[in-house]
Amino acid sequence: MTLAPLLAALLAAQPTPRTLRVDYVHGGDAATEMFSLDRLVLEPLPFPGNPARPIDETNLGRYLFEVRDRATNRLLYSRGFATIFGEWETTPEAKRVRRSFSESLRFPRPAGPVQVSVKKRDAENAFREVWTFTVDPADPAIDPSPPPSPGPLVELQRSGPPEQKLDLLILGDGYTAKERDKFVADARKLTEALFQKSPFKERRKDFNVWGLCPPAQESGVSRPSSGVHRRSPLGAGYDAFGAERYVLTFENRTWRDVASYAPYDAVEILVNGRTYGGGGIFNLYATAAADSLWAPYVFVHELGHHLAGLADEYFTSDPVYGPAPEERVEPWERNASATADPAKLKWRALVTAGTPLPTPWQEERFSREARTFQEERKKLRQQGRPEEEIDRLFSAQKRAEEELLGKDRYGRAVGAFEGANYEAKGYFRPQEDCVMFTRDDVPFCAVCRATLDEVIDLYAGAPR
Structure with a gap:
């Protein structure tokens, strides 16, 4: 028996710990950020995660939390994540008022005291610690009582x-x-x-x-x-x-x-x-x-x-949140890039041979038609028109985009197509069309598929 199957068998033989949940408050504004412990909960069921893959090595997420054994400093569990606050702090409202949001961290109940650290990416995309606290599984304040039942599973x-x-x-x-x-x-x-x-x-x-x-x-x-x-x-x-x-x-x-x-x-x-x-x-x-x-x-x-953690690849809709153009940095998401430089492009290993970077596509026509549909949709919303009329407009847009996309020379290639992450200029996506770009009947692009496969492996894969 090789090491990986042996490790998996040993882990499977161990009793599965229950799920420990840390509820906390995450607040601030565009310039400040604060964390406060709310409550500790022992959930009714065992922890569902893959015991063979407790450490997250995907490097995804704007935030990352780590759980370390206090006695040995050994890393027991980690996961990347994003937050509602992380979106809200980039909105215009965050420049005027402060708000707070409830959030949670979940991990297997440890055998002894642990140090939990929350980290956030800086401007260079490196994770920096922004909050840390200790959790003792023997703490009597941890609430093991089950909440009201929501009904049958x-x-x-x-x-x-x-x-x-x-x-x-x-x-x-x-x-x-x-x-x-x-x-x-x-x-x-x-x-x-x-x-x-x-x-x-x-x-x-x-x-x-x-x-x-x-x-x-x-x-x-x-x-x-x-x-x-x-x-x-x-x-x-x-x-x-x-x-x-x-x-x-x-x-x-x-x-x-x-x-x-x-x-x-x-x-x-x-x-x-x-x-x-x-x-x-x-x-x-x-x-x-x-x-x-x-x-x-x-x-x-x-x-x-x-x-x-896939990014939106479209750019013609009004963004809900996001950085100003002058604050543009390399996204942590795998399917969006702030550069088309062949030496720096994060998906360079997947680029189709012979594809120029940046990759030409019918951006001007696409943008013009998309904005026309968008303006018409706004008018229908303002007039309170039935949802069926909105659907007909969406369907017309879908037909127009299917006719336009995927038909030119690089329509099926992996390259660097400008227009992504809510910006027409300065951000690039891997392929001309993708589930993350339009409502067309198209697959995920090669980069998105590879990322999804990697995450699925984190929960259903063999030990590394």
């Missing part, structure tokens, strides 16, 4: 033990008790849509998929820009940061307690709504509007953000 796909698979949890928000069957049907439909896309299609057996749907008093979720407010169980709603399509929940404590009744490495929240919308934050959660015509696309696109 739905087994949407079970491929094996949670610690050997990537466990995706689909949470329903805004579904009443009478709409539970609708949630299950929505979750099954979107699960199937996910596994139609590579690399998920080829890696399907590496996933478990679960569902939980706490009953709502009213159908639907909040959409403040339309005067709709709901006290939905998970607190999800449209209009995050003033962007009508951006769906988030700021009720971290609440959805974490609900999710603790399932094994999960990744979470997608389905909101019971018709209006186009969604969101995705690396190692936090993704969201999608279940009844939108575009739900299958949004479900997969937002999971790309959440699971692998």
Whole structure:
């Protein structure tokens, strides 16, 4: 028996520790950042992560947390992640007011005291410590009591033990008790849509998929820009940061307690709504509007953000957040670059032979047509037109983009195509089209697929 299978067998023989969760408050403004401990929770279930891969070596995320044994300083666990605060601090509002957001860190309950450190990337993309604290598993303040049950767990796909698979949890928000069957049907439909896309299609057996749907008093979720407010169980709603399509929940404590009744490495929240919308934050959660015509696309696109930290490759829509052009730095995301220099391009090993860098494409025509559709869509929204009219416009845009993209000389090549990360100039994406670029029926680009495969291996792969 080689070392890797032997290590895996030894780890599997050990009892799986329960999940320890640190809830904390992350606040500040555009110039300041603060962290405060909120509570320590011992979740009801064993830790679902891969015991053979406790250390995150992907170098993904704007933040990173590490758990070290206090006695030996040995690194026990680490994960990269991103935060709502990390997005909000780049918005105009952050220059005027201070806000705080609830966040969480989860790791296997340690045998003894540990030092937990949170690190953040600096301007050169190096991780620097911004907060550290000690956790003693014997601390009587750790709360082991189970939260109220959200209802029965739905087994949407079970491929094996949670610690050997990537466990995706689909949470329903805004579904009443009478709409539970609708949630299950929505979750099954979107699960199937996910596994139609590579690399998920080829890696399907590496996933478990679960569902939980706490009953709502009213159908639907909040959409403040339309005067709709709901006290939905998970607190999800449209209009995050003033962007009508951006769906988030700021009720971290609440959805974490609900999710603790399932094994999960990744979470997608389905909101019971018709209006186009969604969101995705690396190692936090993704969201999608279940009844939108575009739900299958949004479900997969937002999971790309959440699971692998993929950047948005589009640039014609108004950004929800992001740095000013003069603050442009090399993104940590794998599928966006601030340089097309062949010696510095992060995906240079995947560039198709003979492809010029930067890579020419029909950017001017694409941008002109996209902005025309965008202006028409704004008019329809301002007029309060039915969602069906918005869908027809989206469909027309999709047909136009499918006709334009992928037909020129480098349409299928890996290169450096200018226009990405909400900027028409100065940022580059790996291929002309991708799930992270348009709503077209196209695959993930080669760089996105490779990144997704690497992350799936972190949860369902063999020891390194």
